[in-house]
Amino acid sequence: MAKIKGWNPEIKRQKILDSAIQILNRKEYHQCPIDEIAKNAGVAKGTVYLYFRNKEDIYFSVLINLIDKVIDIAENVQRNGLPAKKQLFLLLQRISNFIDTYRHLFLSIQQEVKPPKEKLRDRVHKKIGELIKAISVIIESGIKKKELKSYSSVALATIFLSLTSVIAHQKIEIRKHKIQQIDISPELLFKILMEGIEK
Amino acid sequence: MAKIKGWNPEIKRQKILDSAIQILNRKEYHQCPIDEIAKNAGVAKGTVYLYFRNKEDIYFSVLINLIDKVIDIAENVQRNGLPAKKQLFLLLQRISNFIDTYRHLFLSIQQEVKPPKEKLRDRVHKKIGELIKAISVIIESGIKKKELKSYSSVALATIFLSLTSVIAHQKIEIRKHKIQQIDISPELLFKILMEGIEK
Amino acid sequence: MAKIKGWNPEIKRQKILDSAIQILNRKEYHQCPIDEIAKNAGVAKGTVYLYFRNKEDIYFSVLINLIDKVIDIAENVQRNGLPAKKQLFLLLQRISNFIDTYRHLFLSIQQEVKPPKEKLRDRVHKKIGELIKAISVIIESGIKKKELKSYSSVALATIFLSLTSVIAHQKIEIRKHKIQQIDISPELLFKILMEGIEK
Amino acid sequence: MAKIKGWNPEIKRQKILDSAIQILNRKEYHQCPIDEIAKNAGVAKGTVYLYFRNKEDIYFSVLINLIDKVIDIAENVQRNGLPAKKQLFLLLQRISNFIDTYRHLFLSIQQEVKPPKEKLRDRVHKKIGELIKAISVIIESGIKKKELKSYSSVALATIFLSLTSVIAHQKIEIRKHKIQQIDISPELLFKILMEGIEK
DNA sequence: TATGAATGAGTGTTCATTCAT
DNA sequence: GATGAATGAACACTCATTCAT
Incomplete structure (x- = not known):
């Protein structure tokens, strides 16, 4: 299937995707x-x-690529055998780290994406569904136990996912504008x- | 051609703004x-x-206009003398209704707005600060009591504010795509x- | 209807059209x-x-504009009260002159125009129908008489119309390539x- | 991988040409x-x-290839020994059949081909000259007799050649648009x- | 010979912004 | 103040052509 030597379409595709991720995140x-x-990306x-x-x-592929990464995080966490609560906290922390790199794009994922061609958008919606599924697996087990x-x-x-966007906003505020340092830590959120919050 | 005495630039400005809100929400x-x-807006x-x-x-003025409306909601709720918990629930409901009309723009508010000219963006950030302030007044009193x-x-x-975006997403999903009817009601959120969620 | 002063959309439209005719004829x-x-055309x-x-x-408007000119020629000839035969000969001569200026575009009219958006093409087809009608009025009267x-x-x-393209080809050959000077005059054609040609 | 003995560049060239004819006719x-x-054409x-x-x-080779086919038709007709008139009628019929397959390209031949590189165009002009020559041989003999x-x-x-384009147009109109069924048969044309048309 | 990945010039089209009226 | 015609920068996308393999 693959060319015998050297050329690999997947690699170049990913190179372009990575480039797009950088730019679109900015x-x-x-x-x-x-x-x-x-x-x-070093190409024409x-x-x-x-x-x-x-x-x-490109845009939607970028989003999907990103969601896939978060899904990976969720699945990894889920597999570690810890109690669900611990897993959720870990997940929150890991996503928090993830957001360090992909602040803006992460918010784009959550953001309703307005009327482009429907088919492409649906790809993203399905992916988000998968992500929510992956998180809900952890929660499900917590409920069972x-x-x-x-x-x-x-x-x-x-x-849960929507709460992570609180973190994303934080990071943007902190880095860019140094406004009111409210500092909502993953710990607090969790x-x-x-x-x-009720007493 | 003679201008009628009470000509008011604010009125025309608002007319344009209202028009922009309609269009930008779509x-x-x-x-x-x-x-x-x-x-x-009926002008050239x-x-x-x-x-x-x-x-x-225009765009940022629209956002600010919208945030102002939400601030109004928060302030009205805050003034009604009910217990803080009741007020928060009421606020959640009112914002939920507000979102019915301004779904997409409401999400734009929350969405990090990327690198346009800084000054304009800061106007929005300050406004959001005001909104958070208005909400925190309610919470503050709840804490005190x-x-x-x-x-x-x-x-x-x-x-709290970030949770409202869960509602906004719900409404969009439900109306547009009829996907997985998860139905997260304001009641549940509250x-x-x-x-x-810990047992 | 028209602006009180100076600006006339039809004139500018025609200016652009004229420019397009020049260029598209080349x-x-x-x-x-x-x-x-x-x-x-002197505009941006x-x-x-x-x-x-x-x-x-633009393209189809150019063609239609041109066909209209030929229709005008035909109608003018038709109105001059001469015998049909004379009229046909006159028409052939006039079209021959017309072709002097619009050689290439004239052939584009005759040429089947391939698959663009159907609606536009139909405009041209209808116009050609009108032209043929205008010519057939002359012929009709000749038949009656x-x-x-x-x-x-x-x-x-x-x-008749298709024969005029013989002339158009001639002119192109003669001017451009000076190939075999076959010289098919309107007189001969007529x-x-x-x-x-049968003896 | 070893080339089969009888490899022939002409064959592959023709394969590509045939492919081009199909596509360019559409x-x-x-x-x-x-x-x-x-x-x-099954090649890269x-x-x-x-x-x-x-x-x-490619384009001009296609045209030349096509004109060659028409020349063949003319020469075949010319060799059958019938009276010139019969031959001309036969030729008209055969070209009419030919047009059934190559409608659009046939019109491209007649159509003045605008300013590409001159050398290539001249090849086509020369070829058309040959075609006209082939037809004129028949006519010549008719004149002699x-x-x-x-x-x-x-x-x-x-x-004569220009009249055939009347037929080509007919076929396109009839097939594609079913407009005014004027129906100019080869018989009528002949x-x-x-x-x-003079009485 | 044959391939097909890579290139980048070329162009139709949109639209924010300006400015003469 | 109000208008809307005019502008032209900006950008997505196509495709003929090249060349390393």
């Missing part, structure tokens, strides 16, 4: 000319179109999620 | 030509530039926020 | 960048799009059309 | 990427460039060519 979609993504503009149908395809209250695990996973 | 920023916003393209410096100015645990009220307000 | 469609048409590229939907719209054999006037008009 | 020149022609894009200098070379009036045989051949 600037908004419409401020990222394909040309820049290409140059940054035309080459990008050998690996992606169009700009949207009576560690957690028996709410819908999917609902809880959704809420505590509240577990115990609530 | 489509993505780059798909909303100034021309469309102008026509929709050039007129828009008499009231706004440029397109970004021992209704709530004594975490940083700003931190709690931030988390319960979890109060009591946590 | 080179093939795909070798005529909008930019060149615009510059040649964007301005062209205020008067035409897109490049195809027993000057001409009673074939279908539309068929004869179609054949004689053959009238009397046939 | 779509306009600029809508026929070399890639498609190559794929359709690069291979095409081993047999043709560039895309234009007093079947036909003694006009310039080349001129008559040119006119009758008019022989006897004229």
Whole structure:
């Protein structure tokens, strides 16, 4: 299947994707000319179109690539055999680290993506569904082991994910603007999620 | 042709802003030509530039306008003299209703807005700070009255706000794609926020 | 309706159209960048799009504009009250002169125009229908007055029109390549059309 | 991998040419990427460039190939020993059949081909000259045998050829648009060519 | 010979912004 | 102040052609 020597489409595709991730993490979609993504990947503009149908395809592939990474994190955590609560906390920390690198794109994932071609968007929606599934597996087991209250695990996973965006916003504020240092740590977030805020 | 006595630039500005809110709530920023916003407001393209410096100015003014509305909601709730817990629940419900109308723009508020001209963005950040402040007033009083645990009220307000985006996403999913009806109601969200999910 | 002073959309539209006619008469469609048409018309590229939907719209508008001119010729000839035969000969001569200026575009009219958006092409087809109609009016009257054999006037008009392309080819050959000076004059063509070549 | 003995570059060249004929007969020149022609011929894009200098070379080779086929038809007809008139009618019919298959390309032949590199175009012009020569041989003999009036045989051949495009247009109209079924049959065309339309 | 990945010039189109009226 | 015609920078995408393998 693969060419006998040297050339590997997957590698080059990933190279372009990585370049796109860098650029799209810095600037908004419409401020990222394909040309820049290409140059940054060390290829010509035309080459990008050998690996992606169009700009949207790149964008959504980037998002999916990123979600996949988070899914990996979740699955790894889930496999470590610790109690569900510990796993959730670990997951929060790991995602927090992940966000250190992919601040803006991470928020794009959560952000409702407005009306481009439907098919592409659905790819992302499905992926997010997978991510929520992966998180809900952890929660599910927590519920079974009576560690957690028996709410819908999917609902809880959704809420959990949404909380991570608090972290993402924090990091952006802190780094860029040094505004009001509210500092919501993963620890605090986790505590509240577990115990609530009611006295 | 003679101007009627009570001509008021603020009124026209608001007309344009309202038009922009409508359009920007439907489509993505780059798909909303100034021309469309102008026509929709019943004025000519050039007129828009008499009231706004440029397109970004419109966009951020729209966001600020919206945040102002949410601040109003928070302040109204805060003034009604009910217990803090009740107030928070009421606020969640009111924001939920608000989101019914301003789904997409509401998410744009939360979404980190990427690198346009810094000054404009800061206006939005400050406004969000005000909103969080308004919410934290409620929380603060709850803490004082021992209704709530004594975490940083700003931190709690931030988390509270971030939870509302769960609702916004719900509404979009439900309306547009009818995917997995997870149904996270304000009631559920509120319960979890109060009591946590730990058994 | 029209602006009180100075600005007249029809005049500018025609200016662009005239520019397009010049350029498209010299080179093939795909070798005529909008930019060149615009510059040649003394306007900016964007301005062209205020008067035409897109490049195809320009192209077909050019063709229609040209056919209209030929229709005018035919109608003028038809109105002069001469015998049909004389009229046909006059028409052939006038078209021959017309071709002097619009050699290439004239052939484009006759040429089947391949698969662009159907609606636009149909505009041209309808116009050609009108032209054939205008010619057939002359022929019809010739048939009525027993000057001409009673074939279908539309068929004869179609054949007549197709013969003019012989002239167009001639002119191109003569001017450009000076190949075999066959020299098929309108006179010869007309004689053959009238009397046939059979002895 | 070892080349079979009888490998013949001419055969592969023709394969590519045949592929190009198919594609170019369906779509306009600029809508026929070399890639498609190559794929359709079962070779790689690069291979095409081993047999043709560039895309234009392909195009003009296609036209020449086609004209050659028509020349063959004319020469075959000419050799059958029938009276010139019969031969001309036969030729008209055969070309009519030929057009059934090569509608669009046939019109491209007649169509003045605009300013590409001159050398290539001249090849086509020369070929058309040959075709006209082949037709004029028939006409010449008709003139000699007093079947036909003694006009310039080349001129008559040119006119004859131009009449065939009436047929080509017919076929396109009929097949594609079912517009006004004027129906100009080869029979009618031939009758008019022989006897004229004058009463 | 044959391949097909890579290139990048070329171009249609959009749209924020300006400015003469 | 209000208008909307005009502008032209910006950008996505195509595809003929090349060349290393």
